[in-house]
Amino acid sequence: MAINEGGLLENQVGERLIVAITDVQKKEFQGKVQLHTSDISTIDINPACQQFHKLQKWFTTKKQKSLIEELLMIKMFENTQKINLEDVIQNRQSLKEGALYYFIGTVDMIENKSKPWYDACQNCTRSVIQTNDGVECRSCSDAQIVQRYRLTLNIILGTATATVTLFEDAATVYIGCSVNDYIQSTAEDEKSSKYFRDLETKSNKQYKFLIQLDERAQTQDNHLIVVAEAIERIQPKQKEETKQAVPYEKKRTKKNLKTNNAPIDKSIKIDSQKKGMTIT
Structure with missing residues (x-):
């Protein structure tokens, strides 16, 4: 633990491990105090120890894993046919059952942003139910509980909704x-x-939704209910600044304007063939 808040603790360097943390939030989870970092947090450890290198490796691997998952989802869209949301609702019979398609839609609202997860069976990932004896999974005998995401979005595109x-x-x-x-x-x-605040900012943003036309895709009253296998954010198009060539035009000064508007002096004769002028 660092002592002498705000000091550099130079006199203790080499004697004990010093951890300096800035821009963190103190929170309590299940009765235990936790420190949560953010994008602007800084953690300095002196001297660097083996545990520090393990922590750094874990953090780097975690970020890479998240990036890889996102890139893999983007890859899934490359060989998938794009369709309109309205076509899925009104002309599903013309589409291949069980095939993968993707459509573009705008996130209108998140229905369960306060609790976008559910208690799932660790073995089969199905939702568990509460009983007098605890929890029970109706699909298997495993009663181990894990939390898994189940986020519900309301999507609009024109008059079609999903x-x-x-x-x-x-x-x-x-x-x-x-x-x-x-x-x-x-x-x-x-x-x-x-993360909760970020969810509030993602409304009115457009995404690609990769779906499979199976029994999970249902249509009711011009409204599609479906599970998305993958998503991809559509980035807003950047405005390209183009510089247009401005034709050169000699500006006439007030002096020139007065000269041009002045009466023609008969003593000056313009010879158009020689493109000059002679004084007579």
Whole structure:
């Protein structure tokens, strides 16, 4: 622990491990005090120890894993046919059942941003139910509980609407963190969570939604209910600044204007063939 708050602790360098942390948030989760870092947090350790290198490697690997998952999802869209949301609703019979398609839509609202997860069976990932004896999974005998993402989005595109559910991988890309990190960040106060605040800013943004036309894709009253296998944010087009060539034009000064408007002096004769003038 660092002592003498704000000091450099130079006299203790080499005697004990010093950890200096800035721009962190103190929170409490399940009765334990935790320090949460953010994008602007800084952690300095002197001297560097083996545990520090392990922590650094874990953090780097975690960020790379998240990036790889996002890149893999983007790759899934390359060989997939694009369709309109309205076509899925009104002309589904013309589409191949069980095939993958993607459509573009705007996020109108997040239905369950306060709790975008559910208690799942660790073995089969299905939702568990509460009983008098604890929890029970109706699909298997495993009663181990884990939290998994289940994020529900309301999507609009023109007059067509859809309810799109994002499960673990797609929701992780959309929210930007694992479900455990999200739960911990909102445990004390959800509005202090960076991820929760980011969710509020993602409304009115356009995304690509990769869907499979199977039994999970249902149409009711011009409204599609479907699960998205993958998502990709559509970045706003950058305005390209083009510089147009401005033709050169000699500006006439007030003096020139007066000269041009002055009466013609008969003593000056212009010879058009010689492109000059002679004085007579």
